[in-house]
Structure formats: C-alpha cells, structure tokens
Amino acid sequence: MHPVIRTILQRLGLGLITLFVVSLILFSSIEFLPGDFGEAVLGQAALPETVAAFRKELGLDLPIHERYFDWLGGILTGDMGNSFSGRGSSGGSDRSRPVIELLAPRLANTLFLASMAAIISVPLALFLGITAALYRNSFYDRAVNALTLTTISFPEFFVAYLLILGLSSFTKIFPSLANISPDAEFWERVYLTALPALTLTLVIVAHMMRMTRAAIINLMASPYIEMADLKGASKSEIILRHALPNAWAPIVTVIAFNLAYLVVGVVVVEVVFVYPGVGQLMVDAVTTRDVPVVQGCAMIFAATYILLNLFADIISIITNPRLLHPR
Amino acid sequence: MSEKNSGEKGDILLEMRDIVIDGYSDDRWHEIIKGVDITLRRGEILGLIGESGAGKSTLGLAAMGYARAGCRITSGSIIFDGMDLMKKSAAEKRALRGTRIAYVAQSAAASFNPAHQLIEQTVEATVRRGIKPEAEARADARKLYRDLQLPNPDTIGERYPHQVSGGQLQRVMTAMAMSARPDLIIFDEPTTALDVTTQVEVLASMRRIVEQFNTAAIYITHDLAVVAQMADFIKVLRYGVTIEDAETRKMLSSPEKEYTRSLWSVRSIDKKEERSDDIILKVDHIDASYTGSAKVLHDVSIEVPRGSTVAIVGESGSGKSTAARAITGLLPPSSGQILFNGKALPPTLKGRSVDQLQKIQMIYQMADTAMNPRHTVRDIIGRPLEFYLGLHGRARDDRLMELVEMIELNESFIDRYPGELSGGQKQRICIARALAADPELIICDEVTSALDQIVQKGILELLLRLQREFNLTYIFITHDIATVKAISDQIVVMFQGRVVEQGMKSEILSPPFPEYTELLLSSVPEMDPDWLTGLLKARAEGARATN
Numbered sequence: 001m002h003p004v005i006r007t008i009l010q011r012l013g014l015g016l017i018t019l020f021v022v023s024l025i026l027f028s029s030i031e032f033l034p035g036d037f038g039e040a041v042l043g044q045a046a047l048p049e050t051v052a053a054f055r056k057e058l059g060l061d062l063p064i065h066e067r068y069f070d071w072l073g074g075i076l077t078g079d080m081g082n083s084f085s086g087r088g089s090s091g092g093s094d095r096s097r098p099v100i101e102l103l104a105p106r107l108a109n110t111l112f113l114a115s116m117a118a119i120i121s122v123p124l125a126l127f128l129g130i131t132a133a134l135y136r137n138s139f140y141d142r143a144v145n146a147l148t149l150t151t152i153s154f155p156e157f158f159v160a161y162l163l164i165l166g167l168s169s170f171t172k173i174f175p176s177l178a179n180i181s182p183d184a185e186f187w188e189r190v191y192l193t194a195l196p197a198l199t200l201t202l203v204i205v206a207h208m209m210r211m212t213r214a215a216i217i218n219l220m221a222s223p224y225i226e227m228a229d230l231k232g233a234s235k236s237e238i239i240l241r242h243a244l245p246n247a248w249a250p251i252v253t254v255i256a257f258n259l260a261y262l263v264v265g266v267v268v269v270e271v272v273f274v275y276p277g278v279g280q281l282m283v284d285a286v287t288t289r290d291v292p293v294v295q296g297c298a299m300i301f302a303a304t305y306i307l308l309n310l311f312a313d314i315i316s317i318i319t320n321p322r323l324l325h326p327r
Numbered sequence: 328m329s330e331k332n333s334g335e336k337g338d339i340l341l342e343m344r345d346i347v348i349d350g351y352s353d354d355r356w357h358e359i360i361k362g363v364d365i366t367l368r369r370g371e372i373l374g375l376i377g378e379s380g381a382g383k384s385t386l387g388l389a390a391m392g393y394a395r396a397g398c399r400i401t402s403g404s405i406i407f408d409g410m411d412l413m414k415k416s417a418a419e420k421r422a423l424r425g426t427r428i429a430y431v432a433q434s435a436a437a438s439f440n441p442a443h444q445l446i447e448q449t450v451e452a453t454v455r456r457g458i459k460p461e462a463e464a465r466a467d468a469r470k471l472y473r474d475l476q477l478p479n480p481d482t483i484g485e486r487y488p489h490q491v492s493g494g495q496l497q498r499v500m501t502a503m504a505m506s507a508r509p510d511l512i513i514f515d516e517p518t519t520a521l522d523v524t525t526q527v528e529v530l531a532s533m534r535r536i537v538e539q540f541n542t543a544a545i546y547i548t549h550d551l552a553v554v555a556q557m558a559d560f561i562k563v564l565r566y567g568v569t570i571e572d573a574e575t576r577k578m579l580s581s582p583e584k585e586y587t588r589s590l591w592s593v594r595s596i597d598k599k600e601e602r603s604d605d606i607i608l609k610v611d612h613i614d615a616s617y618t619g620s621a622k623v624l625h626d627v628s629i630e631v632p633r634g635s636t637v638a639i640v641g642e643s644g645s646g647k648s649t650a651a652r653a654i655t656g657l658l659p660p661s662s663g664q665i666l667f668n669g670k671a672l673p674p675t676l677k678g679r680s681v682d683q684l685q686k687i688q689m690i691y692q693m694a695d696t697a698m699n700p701r702h703t704v705r706d707i708i709g710r711p712l713e714f715y716l717g718l719h720g721r722a723r724d725d726r727l728m729e730l731v732e733m734i735e736l737n738e739s740f741i742d743r744y745p746g747e748l749s750g751g752q753k754q755r756i757c758i759a760r761a762l763a764a765d766p767e768l769i770i771c772d773e774v775t776s777a778l779d780q781i782v783q784k785g786i787l788e789l790l791l792r793l794q795r796e797f798n799l800t801y802i803f804i805t806h807d808i809a810t811v812k813a814i815s816d817q818i819v820v821m822f823q824g825r826v827v828e829q830g831m832k833s834e835i836l837s838p839p840f841p842e843y844t845e846l847l848l849s850s851v852p853e854m855d856p857d858w859l860t861g862l863l864k865a866r867a868e869g870a871r872a873t874n
Contacts, residue, residue: 222437223438224438224439224440224441226432227430227432227439229393230388230393230425230429231451232425232426232452233425233451241443242442245440245442245443246441321442321489322441322489325487
C-alpha cells in the first residue's frame with residue numbers, strides 16, 4: 001500500500017477515535033450538569049412521584065452507561081433520539097419530534113451559509129495573501145493588511161450592523177433579515193444570505209490572508225527561491241511556481257480552522273440576521289435543557305472540526321513530495 | 328564537440344572593471360568588494376579563491392549583474408558580450424539569467440525546489456523563455472544527464488530532489504545550468520559540501536561538460552587544490568581586494584604573495600608520529616543503531632593509546648560520528664563494551680559517574696551551535712569548572728584566566744558573548760571549555776571543517792601544543808585527509824559502519840592500500856593541475872585492467 005494511503009487511513013481511524021472520546025466527554029459532562037429536565041418542565045411544585053414518572057418515560061432513570069450506549073448505538077444507525085420538548089407540557093401525549101428532523105433543515109441552512117462565506121472568502125484570502133506577498137512592503141501590502149486587520153478587530157455583531165446600515169438601511173441592496181423559509185428558491189436563498197455571508201467573510205478573511213502571505217514570505221529566503229531568481233524567473237513565477245507549492249500545509253490548516261468556525265461559531269451572526277441555523281437551535285436547546293438536541297448539535301460540531309482538520313492534514317501530506325514520493 | 332556557442336574561443340566575453348559592491352550591516356553600508364577587475368574570454372575558466380568573507384560569491388553574482396538582498400553594486404562596469412549590465416534594466420538582466428549566464432550553487436540539496444521533479448527544474452528556464460520546445464529540452468536534459476554520467480539518465484529526471492544523493496543533485500544542477508547552453512556559468516563552491524570520493528566524480532563531469540560546450544566559467548572555492556584542477560587562471564581575493572592574479576600553473580609553482588602561500592598552510596604542519604602501548608580507551612567490538620533503523624556500527628573495535636592522536640576518517644554516513652556518540656555515552660551500543668583506563672564504562676550517559684564524564688570531553692564541528700548564545704565566555708568556561716572541579720569565586724576566576732591564556736586569547740574576551748567572536752575564536756572557547764574539565768581524552772568531531780585554512784592551522788597547532796603540555800589524548804574525527812596528515816599518530820579508516828583499516832599513520836598512508844583506503848586517499852585533490860587528469864586516466868586503466 002502506498003504510504004500516503006496508509007497515513008490517510010491512520011488519520012481517519014484517529015479521527016473516529018477522537019469522535020468517540022468526544023461523545024464520551026459530551027455525554028458525561030451533560031450528565032454532571034446540575035438541575036434536571038423533569039423538574040425544570042414540571043416546576044418546583046411538582047410531586048416527586050410525577051417527576052419520577054416523567055423521568056421514567058424519558059428513560060432518564062436507566063443507569064448512565066446503558067443510556068450512553070443506547071444513544072451511541074442510535075447515532076451509529078442515524079437515530080439521534082427524540083427531542084424532549086413537546087413532551088411533558090402536553091401532559092404525557094407524545095408529540096415530540098426526532099432530533100434528526102429538527103436538526104437536518106437547520107444544518108442544511110448552516111452549511112449553505114458556510115459554503116457561501118467560504119466560496120467568497122477562501123479565494124479572496126488566497127488572492128490577497130499572494131498579491132500581498134508579491135508586492136511585499138508596498139502601499140498595497142500595507143493597505144490590505146490594515147484593512148483585513150480592521151475587519152477582524154471589530155466584533156462580529158458590529159460588522160454585521162455596519163453592513164446592515166450600509167447595504168440594507170441606506171441603499172436597500174440586500175435585505176437585513178435572512179429568515180429564509182424551507183421552500184425558498186436557490187437564488188432567493190443566495191440573495192437573503194448575502195449579508196450574513198459577507199459579514200462572515202470580513203471576519204475570517206484576515207486570518208487566512210495573513211497566513212498565506214506569511215507562509216510564502218517565510219519561503220522567500222530559501223536557497224531554491226534565490227536559485228529560481230538566478231534562473232531568471234519573474235517575481236510572479238517565483239511566487240506561484242516556486243513558493244506556493246511548498247506553502248500549502250500551513251495555509252490549508254488555517255483555512256480548515258476558519259471553515260470549521262463557519263459551521264460551529266456563527267451563532268452571533270445567526271441571531272443578528274435571524275438566520276435559522278444550527279447555532280440558534282443549540283442555544284435554544286440549552287436554555288430549555290433539551291439534552292438530546294444539545295448532544296446532537298455538539299456531535300455535529302465535533303465531527304465538523306475533526307473532518308475539516310483531517311482534510312487539512314491530507315492536503316498537507318499530498319502536497320509534501322517527501323511523503324508523496326518516498327525514496 | 329557537437330554544439331558550440333556562437334563566438335570564437337579567445338574573444339572577450341566578460342569584462343568587469345573597478346567593481347565596488349557595498350553590503351549593509353550594523354545599520355550602515357560598507358564596501359565588501361573594493362575595486363576588483365575580471366577579464367574572461369570564451370571557453371576559459373577563472374578560479375576565484377579566498378577565505379570566507381573575501382567576497383567571492385558576491386563578486387561571482389555580480390558577474391550576472393545580480394546583487395543579493397542587502398548588497399548593491401555601487402560602481403564599476405560589467406560588460407558581458409558587449410552589453411553593459413550596469414546600464415541594463417532589471418528585466419533585461421533577468422532575461423540573461425538562466426539563459427546566457429547560469430549559476431551552480433553550493434548546496435544542491437537546498438537549491439532545488441522540493442516540490443518539482445528534477446527534469447522540470449532542469450528545463451525550466453530553457454522552456455519558459457522559449458529557447459527550445461518542451462519535448463526537445465527534455466530530450467536534451469536526458470542527454471546531459473548521460474554526459475554527466477548520472478545513473479539511469481532517462482528516468483532520474485522524474486525523481487524529486489529528496490530522492491537522489493547530494494553528488495547526483497550537484498550534477499543535475501550542472502545539467503540545469505547547461506540546459507540553455509549559456510555562454511558563462513558561475514560555479515559557487517559546487518563541491519564543498521561533498522565527500523572527497525564524490526567530489527572527484529563531480530569535478531570530472533563538470534570539467535568535461537564545460538570543455539564539451541566551450542563554456543566560460545567562474546569557479547569559486549576556498550580550496551586551492553580543487554580550483555587547480557578546473558581553472559586556467561586563478562584570482563586570489565581577500566577582504567574584497569585582489570591579492571594575486573596568475574595563470575594556474577604559475578600560481579601553484581611560484582605564488583608571489585605570502586597570503587597565497589598561507590592558503591595551503593595546513594598542509595605544511597606535519598606531526599611526527601609517536602608509538603605508545605599505554606591504551607587509555609578500548610572500544611571492544613561494539614554494534615550500535617539508532618532506534619528503529621538498521622545498524623550503523625558493525626563490530627567496531629578501536630584502540631586509543633594515551634597521549635596520542637587517533638584520527639577516524641571516512642565519508643559521511645561511514646559511522647565515524649556515531650562511534651564518537653557511543654564512546655561519550657550519548658548512544659549506548661547494542662553490544663560490545665568500551666573500556667576506559669582498563670575499566671568498562673557504563674553504556675549510557677546516565678549510568679556514568681561525574682568522574683567518568685569529566686575524563687572524556689567533546690569538541691564539536693559547529694562552535695556556533697555548541698555554545699549558548701546567551702552565555703558569556705565566563706559562563707561557558709566557568710560551568711565545567713564549577714561542575715567538575717567545584718571551583719567557585721576567586722579560584723574559579725583564576726583558573727578561567729589561565730585557560731583563556733592557554734588558548735591564546737586574553738582577559739578582554741571573558742565577558743563577551745559567542746556572537747561577538749569570530750569562528751576561530753569560538754572554536755578556541757570550545758577547546759577551553761573541554762580543557763576546563765581537566766580531561767584525559769578529548770573527542771574532536773570535525774572541529775576544523777567549518778573554518779578557513781589559516782584559522783584551521785591555528786587551531787590545529789593549538790591542539791598539538793596542548794597535547795604536548797598536558798599529555799592529552801585526542802580522537803580526531805574528520806573527512807579531511809590533509810588534517811589527518813597534519814596531526815595524527817594513528818589512523819582508523821571507516822566505511823559503511825565498519826573499521827576497514829587501523830594502524831600507525833605511516834603504515835596507513837603508505838602502500839599497499841586496501842581498496843577503500845586507496846579510493847579515499849587518491850580522491851584527495853593535490854596541488855597539481857594535472858592531478859585530476861592523471862587520476863582519471865589511472866582509474867580508467869585500472870578498470871580496463873580488471874575487465
């Protein structure tokens with residue numbers, strides 16, 4: 001087997017193990033949280049027997065390991081259990097929905113927004129980073145650095161409100177609310193999510209752009225870059241042909257980090273634009289102690305992180321000729 | 328000679344007049360080349376020789392109209408094939424580089440882009456500048472690989488830089504320089520990083536190919552014996568000034584300047600060998616390997632007599648440094664034992680007593696990295712005095728002074744940092760640090776390899792004097808045969824982790840030689856312009872005779 005494939009399989013296995021450990025930590029830490037869903041729903045005045053019956057109905061009376069493996073087994077078969085909400089309040093009749101059903105449309109929305117932001121920001125960051133390295137220390141370089149640093153320095157909600165002010169309130173180019181409905185058309189979705197996507201772009205572009213620039217400049221002192229120069233290669237040839245292919249590993253790591261952020265860290269932006277994403281769902285679930293939903297969201301977040309980092313690792317490996325072409 | 332450059336042999340190709348180049352350091356510009364002239368005709372090779380800091384590389388690059396970052400060519404004229412490069416724009420000069428003037432760098436391993444195949448890099452300038460179509464350039468590159476006697480010339484180009492050896496990379500780089508059939512090639516210390524045995528092959532193929540295409544070249548090196556094989560003329564540089572200019576044979580037979588003579592001064596030391604039967608260290612049949620890899624030492628046995636110098640020679644990868652690591656306890660041998668003064672030494676560093684540690688000291692090749700840059704000389708030498716001898720305060724400082732004088736430096740150095748010292752001074756401080764422990768045996772690992780000839784001579788003379796005064800025993804690890812001749816009593820030849828030969832200097836260095844020793848010794852360049860030609864002829868005849 002080619003060593004690269006072996007390494008990738010190893011990483012994949014490690015990723016699965018990590019996910020398993022995360023599930024363990026997640027489940028047990030929620031277990032140790034103070035308070036109880038039964039009491040929270042039924043109120044302080046509820047009789048202990050009522051609470052106990054309710055807990056029994058939800059399966060909360062079973063020992064922790066049984067519940068854990070039950071839950072884990074469910075996840076492996078695509079069943080994340082049922083949401084707690086919709087029970088209790090209606091006096092026992094089961095109107096609760098499966099977590100998957102709640103989560104799926106929200107996740108689709110989140111991924112849509114994340115993809116939009118990524119499609120704008122990643123090429124933009126690479127372009128700005130490469131050109132900044134090319135015209136290093138020029139006015140352009142300084143301007144790009146200052147601008148991206150400024151946008152990253154403001155809090156997200158502030159950037160969001162500035163954009164709303166400029167592109168929505170005054171000019172009415174984009175709507176300020178992004179409360180898309182499940183049956184919206186593709187282009188309507190694009191139109192509605194434009195402002196949140198732009199906000200996210202402004203927030204993450206600086207990090208990726210600066211890493212691209214730094215990774216390239218870091219290589220510019222290498223003897224093989226001088227050699228390329230002495231072979232008469234032009235400045236852009238030197239950067240694109242000689243520096244960039246060796247700079248991917250650090251760049252991809254930062255890109256993966258920021259893409260993960262787009263999926264798991266956008267709750268503030270969702271709130272500002274009233275965007276129905278996973279972030280809001282999770283925050284709501286936490287406030288109502290809807291444990292299955294919280295666990296479902298957290299597992300998805302963990303999987304996103306692990307998957308994107310795995311992806312970055314794989315790209316680092318295949319862009320490293322020492323690993324791709326062993327002796 | 329199938330292909331020839333335009334222009335007749337003997338026409339002037341490059342004429343540099345009154346070149347002044349400034350370098351920027353310590354917040355100001357100062358002159359590093361102070362008015363040097365070069366005249367080079369087509370098909371000629373000029374050797375540029377001098378110590379580090381003489382400005383050789385800077386001058387060589389200036390011949391391409393190129394100045395490194397932090398350097399600038401301030402005045403003078405560079406006429407290349409009728410064009411004044413000083414008056415050309417950056418783009419016009421760029422157009423000449425890689426096509427009409429090519430460069431071969433010192434470290435081939437670092438100068439190839441790790442991300443691209445060798446052949447892609449070989450033909451890059453030729454193809455991208457539209458000199459030849461890609462397919463033709465690649466076919467030509469394969470032919471050049473064959474001419475340069477690279478193994479598997481048809482497929483080696485598809486490999487990546489990390490997949491081939493340093494000597495092969497150096498030849499691929501020569502092919503890369505030759506790809507566009509330039510008029511001029513600048514060779515910047517192209518064989519300095521190679522073992523002697525590899526150096527011979529690379530030198531021979533480089534010389535053959537520049538002759539074949541009638542290419543002019545500037546060959547930069549600090550090794551006079553190497554340049555003697557390559558150059559028609561030699562220019563000696565020092566501190567940015569020409570010391571001496573002469574035709575190669577004349578320069579070697581009757582150098583006019585004292586400085587030129589000093590460039591081969593190490594070769595003038597000759598220690599009289601002394602025999603001794605009092606064995607201080609006995610390495611007894613040891614094997615060693617680094618974790619998880621193949622054995623690096625196979626059944627190595629070495630005897631070191633008290634008060635003498637045992638030189639361990641061999642090319643890189645022969646296991647000579649590993650042997651030193653085993654003796655010091657840094658790498659415990661997997662079998663066999665090491666006896667010091669007749670008693671077995673514990674294999675690991677941890678297992679050894681302070682007293683055992685004190686008696687064996689080590690001096691490293693890179694004095695730079697062997698000292699903590701944040702410690703003053705006082706801290707560096709004072710530490711072993713406190714640790715091994717328990718000296719403190721006044722007693723420590725007195726001893727410190729004695730040591731500093733012993734290494735021919737003075738009080739003024741005591742509170743300096745390593746960064747404020749020259750390479751030779753740093754190595755002297757390392758010697759003093761080893762001496763401070765009051766050792767019986769000092770292991771010197773390539774201690775002079777990073778130094779210029781004159782500085783080398785000073786260090787070697789110092790070591791010899793200290794040996795006489797304190798009856799010290801040295802194990803001297805080196806790949807430089809001139810150094811071995813200069814200071815050793817006994818020689819151990821290592822090859823692929825095994826001891827090939829061991830004995831008194833006079834025995835090892837006189838025939839008959841075992842095969843590998845013969846190869847090693849005959850590969851050391853001599854101060855004779857006909858040496859390489861003669862050697863190649865002798866080897867070719869030898870090969871024919873065995874067939």
